[in-house]
Amino acid sequence: AELVDLAWVEAGMPLRRNPVALQRVIESVIAELKPMAKAKDTMFVVSVPQTLPPVMGDEDRIRMLVFELIHNSVHYSGVGQSVAIHAWSEGGAVSCSVTDRGIGIAEHELELVFDRLYRARDTRVQALPGGGIGLTMARCIVHRHGGSISATSQPDRGSTFTFKLPTVQT
16 A cells, blocks of 8 residues: 555655644543553654644655554664654754654765665564565655655664644735
């Protein structure tokens, strides 16, 4: 299903353009991922103000983006680690970062993780299931919404993925 979703997003199919409350999307994704997090004894540390201005976009696609980043953080974290989700607004945009203390990504692979089917060469990553589609789709969704996404990481220290989306212009 991920490949179908990616094809849909990449093909430039029309996106709905509605005000989306990012904090509600984040809350709903965290609720959906609670069982997975509980199984790994992962704790969510959430810093998301209820006063965030709405972003303009397709709520289903933005939800896919948020789901992908939080799911990856839990998936690649060790047992008993925390995943931090932080959101803030500045200058006509809302940003959201998802930070884990997991396997991490080597510096020369950081940009590659957004490429279709690319998976980090680390044997711990290769041992986990995954198709290398999720971050490609996340980047595509962000770009289709006029936003940006970036990653920072250190091997064995964890990773942070941050995206920025334009707010509703009044």
